[in-house]
Amino acid sequence: MENINIILPEIFLFLGTCTALMVGVFFKNSYNIVIKFTYLILLFSIISIFLSSVETSEFFLMSFVRDPFADFFKSLILISCFFVLLTSQQFIKDQKILKFEYPIIILLSILGMFFMVSSNDLILFYLGLELQSLSLYVLAAIDRNNLRSSEAGIKYFVLSALSSGLLLYGCSLLYGFTGSTNFDLIQNELITKNTGAVFAMVFILVGLAFKVSAVPFHMWTPDVYEGSPTSITNFFAVVPKIAGIAVIIRFMGKPFDNILIEWQSIMIFLSIASMILGAVAAIGQNNIKRLMAYSSIGHIGYALAGISTGTVSGYSSTVIYITIYIVMNLGAFGCIYLMRKDGLYKEQISDLSGLSKKQPLLAVSFLIIFFSLAGIPPLGGFFAKFYVFMSVIESEMYALAIIGLLTTVISAFYYIRVIKIIYFDDAKNNFDENKNFNINLTVFLSCVILLGFLIYPSILNNTVQSLF
């Protein structure tokens, strides 16, 4: 029975989800009950992670691993998901997507992410990934009366199924060439030269790059972000990225640790391509959701730059980067929810013009979050980029660092353009007065963290250092 501590958060989450499903089925118009229940499940899951925290241990034929790294990412997933749900309530009510299955599918996708983050075995990893992405397909198409949402769902389904196929092919090749599905055993096998396993690594990396939308596997991102309801876009931009980055670090740090030379060049290419495309393609966008899509591609590029060093300091800089990225994105989407006029949600950047005269507080939030996204010095986003480039320079990868800095400057253009529209253009729209406590709280917390990171950077740094 002591062993059950290791997998307690997963068991709790699943049982909670099943109970919520039953509640949803047997009560009429049960969305409100189920969503409150979901908050409770998320909160208690975090508590169960802390209560049951154990030393690094492996379970189920060494396939399930519980270590501080997994615990950190699981807590991050739960917290960010909590805030995503909290901010999106008003939107869901306005758009009438009040289906009780909505929070339940989100909970199931989180369960899949838990197993991805904790996996120490190809089979468990793949099952977790499938559980997660199957939920995401349904979520993208959940507003089925909306043509664009259905289109986004189909597009994501077809492309993601293809990438899952590639990934599975890579897994089977890896099993064939190393004789094991366990990460530790694969790592030991790869000490000797193994061309087939390198081939498998490429396929697996392609699949993973697709899941975190790194260039050149990013094609689905702008369309899916624009087409799905904003609440789903918010979820897509935040939660699956955490799990994706965690899994990439896990793969590169454990089974592929001994073939660093082979994957490093691929990772550098993915990183540079994502940074450049994220910076250049976002310039011409008029829709703020598309802008956020390209912005997320660019940010994933910076996160991958940290991984591509292949060192512990690089990995921890990526973890810090992705944490701050999530804080910024939660705040940014909170602001996007507030672009609401007569119950309709605006998505054009030009709708923001002259916001500072009507709603100075919202304008200041936009200012802080977008400056942070651009990486302007005193804010959190700057430190995230700073740590990544420090570790890149420590590994003497100067070309990557220089290209990264250049793309930061280019991408600052479109972030600052939004701010210019808010502060210096003529007033156009009167957004509804905002009385939504949940969104205000999230945006406020996000701004406070971004501003306060300067004072106490060591809290996050020390936590992340202790993970590896």
Added chain:
Amino acid sequence: MIAHTIFFYFFSFIAIFSALMVITSRSTINSVFFLILDFISIGCLFIMVGAEFLGMILLIVYVGAVAVLFLFVVMMLNVAQQKQSWFIGKKSTHIPSGLIVGVLIFLELLVVIGGWKYKEGIASSSSIIINKDISNTHQLGNVMYTDYILYFQLSGIILLLSMIGAIVLTYRKRENLKRQNYFTQISREKSSSIEIKKVEFDKGVKIDD
């Protein structure tokens, strides 16, 4: 031993022949039937190498469920119309480019597999202990609910999710649907369902007001 060889060639020949027929036959229905034949002969090959569980699963799942589903889909579609434009219409321009990509990937795979050396004792790095005395199905049963219970449960959760997803995306709640309610139907009384009215001459009775 010679019977074994004869059976092997017999089944492999049928498998390759029917696989070719699947992609070349003009009628879609015939294609599906050849696909079923292909599955059956591959299943027989599996049984011949001692993987009886895999062979049976292939028969049950692919022939019993998937191929029959294909047949249904094919019969639902209007195949006669589509066949015309598909085969007899203008030639597809995708074939050369697809062929080039296919050949390139095939050559790349050849390079990789050409460099493949069988490792000494390939099975030993696996963490599973294989007992050669008991059958496949028995072995699977031994580990399915013990060592691999997590995978098994997780696959179950995936199936649950796919069910929820299918319902979310297709179920439509219809308004004004008259459903049966046995309790109210049976417990109706004469007093509550019949009303006797006196009909006056040349005026009639107003119903349903």
